[in-house]
Amino acid sequence: MSSVKKVTLKSSDGEIFEVEETVAMESQTIKGLIEDDCADNAIPLPNVTGHILSLVIQYCKEHTSSSDSNSSKSNEKLKAWDTQFINVDLNVLFDLIMAANYLNVKGLLDLTCQTVADMIKEKTPEQIRAMFNIVNDFTPEEEEEVRRENAWAFEISLKNNNVVDTFEVEESMAKELQTIKNMIEDNYTDSVIPLHNVTSDILELVIEDCKKHVEAAESESEPSYSLASKLIDDPLKA
Amino acid sequence: MVNIFFKFTCCSSPRCLETLNEERTRIANKETKRAKPEIAVNKKSQEKISISATQQSIPLDIVMEILSWLPVTYVLRMKCVCKQWYTLTQDCHFIEKHMSRHRIKCSYNKIPITPPGNSQDNFQLICGCNGMLLKKRIASNKFLIMNNATRQMLELPDPHKNSFEMVSLDLESESFKSTIMPKGLFSNWEKVWALDWNGCLSFAVRVEEVINVVVLEDYKKLKWGKEKIVIPLAFTNSTPNLMEDLVPLFAQNGLVGYIYTASSDDVPFFNAMIMKVALESSSAKCQPELRFNQEVQTTDLKNEVNFSTYIANVLEELSSETTDLKNEVNFSTYIANVLEELSSEVLEGFLLIFRLSSNDSVKVIPEISCPQT
Numbered sequence: 001m002s003s004v005k006k007v008t009l010k011s012s013d014g015e016i017f018e019v020e021e022t023v024a025m026e027s028q029t030i031k032g033l034i035e036d037d038c039a040d041n042a043i044p045l046p047n048v049t050g051h052i053l054s055l056v057i058q059y060c061k062e063h064t065s066s067s068d069s070n071s072s073k074s075n076e077k078l079k080a081w082d083t084q085f086i087n088v089d090l091n092v093l094f095d096l097i098m099a100a101n102y103l104n105v106k107g108l109l110d111l112t113c114q115t116v117a118d119m120i121k122e123k124t125p126e127q128i129r130a131m132f133n134i135v136n137d138f139t140p141e142e143e144e145e146v147r148r149e150n151a152w153a154f155e156i157s158l159k160n161n162n163v164v165d166t167f168e169v170e171e172s173m174a175k176e177l178q179t180i181k182n183m184i185e186d187n188y189t190d191s192v193i194p195l196h197n198v199t200s201d202i203l204e205l206v207i208e209d210c211k212k213h214v215e216a217a218e219s220e221s222e223p224s225y226s227l228a229s230k231l232i233d234d235p236l237k238a
Numbered sequence: 239m240v241n242i243f244f245k246f247t248c249c250s251s252p253r254c255l256e257t258l259n260e261e262r263t264r265i266a267n268k269e270t271k272r273a274k275p276e277i278a279v280n281k282k283s284q285e286k287i288s289i290s291a292t293q294q295s296i297p298l299d300i301v302m303e304i305l306s307w308l309p310v311t312y313v314l315r316m317k318c319v320c321k322q323w324y325t326l327t328q329d330c331h332f333i334e335k336h337m338s339r340h341r342i343k344c345s346y347n348k349i350p351i352t353p354p355g356n357s358q359d360n361f362q363l364i365c366g367c368n369g370m371l372l373k374k375r376i377a378s379n380k381f382l383i384m385n386n387a388t389r390q391m392l393e394l395p396d397p398h399k400n401s402f403e404m405v406s407l408d409l410e411s412e413s414f415k416s417t418i419m420p421k422g423l424f425s426n427w428e429k430v431w432a433l434d435w436n437g438c439l440s441f442a443v444r445v446e447e448v449i450n451v452v453v454l455e456d457y458k459k460l461k462w463g464k465e466k467i468v469i470p471l472a473f474t475n476s477t478p479n480l481m482e483d484l485v486p487l488f489a490q491n492g493l494v495g496y497i498y499t500a501s502s503d504d505v506p507f508f509n510a511m512i513m514k515v516a517l518e519s520s521s522a523k524c525q526p527e528l529r530f531n532q533e534v535q536t537t538d539l540k541n542e543v544n545f546s547t548y549i550a551n552v553l554e555e556l557s558s559e560t561t562d563l564k565n566e567v568n569f570s571t572y573i574a575n576v577l578e579e580l581s582s583e584v585l586e587g588f589l590l591i592f593r594l595s596s597n598d599s600v601k602v603i604p605e606i607s608c609p610q611t
Contacts, residue, residue: 113303
């Protein structure tokens with residue numbers, strides 16, 4: 001019985017990790033180095049800190065053992081593990097993306113990027129800029145122009161019970177309504193949301209009300225949501 | 239400010255894509271800055287959202303990876319984040335990557351036929367290619383190419399009058415190209431079909447008992463083959479009246495496939511044929527050898543998906559019988575895909591439209607590309 005082959009990895013801050021070769025080979029970058037016989041000594045990874053490297057190794061371990069025929073890990077369990085694993089601070093998440101990219105661990109890269117993509121779906125451009133540390137180099141007029149060009153992408157259609165009138169509303173407004181927000185978050189694929197219990201008159205009023213609330217929120221006043229939201233949600237719950 | 243309305247976002251061919259590996263080494267050489275995470279409270283919202291604002295600057299390639307997971311509408315929203323992201327969403331590498339994640343399939347009932355703002359115009363949907371649709375204004379003879387996902391539209395220019403001109407939209411260069419067709423080739427353009435001849439565009443027409451094919455040998459130089467390729471249809475003798483609506487589908491490596499529709503006793507059916515042709519030289523006559531000739535009855539002519547599976551199965555059977563047919567095994571999948579795509583109106587390759595202004599007859603022909611083997 002031959003002993004399990006191990007490789008040594010050294011993080012940017014000097015931490016040493018000894019991992020099984022099969023686990024390390026989840027990284028195509030490391031795999032290349034091993035195959036080119038450059039892995040006799042510790043492999044230096046100057047772009048990855050110890051903390052992040054330990055996480056990456058954890059991921060690789062989990063995903064290597066699952067492809068093992070002896071392992072009883074089902075796809076569902078692995079997915080559950082992934083969901084738990086990815087529940088980290090945003091900075092850690094970005095570091096993981098960078099590390100996964102540098103080390104070329106496709107599964108981890110896809111997982112982390114998808115997670116961030118899901119996060120930014122909900123966000124306004126301002127929030128996204130904060131997340132990615134981006135400076136807005138559009139002038140207000142330019143930004144308005146870009147928004148207008150793709151205005152329809154910001155809208156979702158609400159149809160009343162007669163399927164006669166369609167209201168194009170900004171998604172941010174529609175989200176004020178908890179019911180619709182849930183539908184959107186469940187990734188309702190059609191861009192038209194039918195509201196069977198609401199007539200167009202009521203829907204119009206509700207949309208007006210939502211608009212006011214969104215405008216109030218943007219002007220930094222603090223409206224009391226509790227009573228208002230109740231009123232909005234009620235006709236839909238009918 | 240760039241007026242993007244007329245800039246056409248296209249789905250470009252893999253030829254313009256550099257390998258991902260090159261991108262990876264570029265990122266690996268960048269140093270990422272380390273910083274303490276910050277918790278920012280968004281004062282504008284009633285809820286306290288803890289958004290950790292990163293102090294790192296995220297490389298564009300990573301942004302591209304992230305955005306490629308988003309559906310198109312969200313990608314379009316990302317345009318207003320900053321100018322770099324605006325340009326990124328229109329970059330051909332990004333589009334390629336995005337397309338690889340989201341397989342695009344159009345079906346009639348999901349396409350909004352009238353683009354917003356143009357509700358008065360009536361459009362007739364003709365065909366689709368690579369996520370783009372070709373529409374014809376019913377009133378006039380104008381053709382529009384529309385990217386259904388981003389709702390951008392482009393009008394196809396008319397060819398010059400009294401010329402045998404072919405106008406095409408080159409998806410790779412995003413420009414219109416025009417070429418003069420070789421004159422005197424075909425007497426009746428109504429019956430001409432476009433055919434993929436070993437990866438080149440060609441036109442084929444059935445003239446009595448032969449099929450004449452002219453190939454566009456060099457697309458870059460728009461050079462047509464000097465002579466016609468003549469494929470005799472020896473088997474027509476047995477079924478002369480069934481050959482009326484012969485539609486050549488593809489030609490690759492010496493195999494030519496056709497379908498034709500016919501009806502007997504008012505029941506419509508398809509007939510599929512694959513012929514093996516031996517080409518001695520491009521101008522020589524070929525001796526066809528019939529490989530597969532099957533009749534498929536179907537009450538719904540649009541039900542090509544079942545038809546394609548049927549053909550696929552038959553070919554698999556044929557290929558298992560003789561070792562001779564080994565290289566046709568790939569074909570069964572190919573044919574299945576081609577026919578399935580025909581039924582869902584999404585085809586790969588470049589979209590080709592040609593009009594003859596001399597007699598105002600218009601024909602639109604979808605182009606089928608061969609898979610890379």
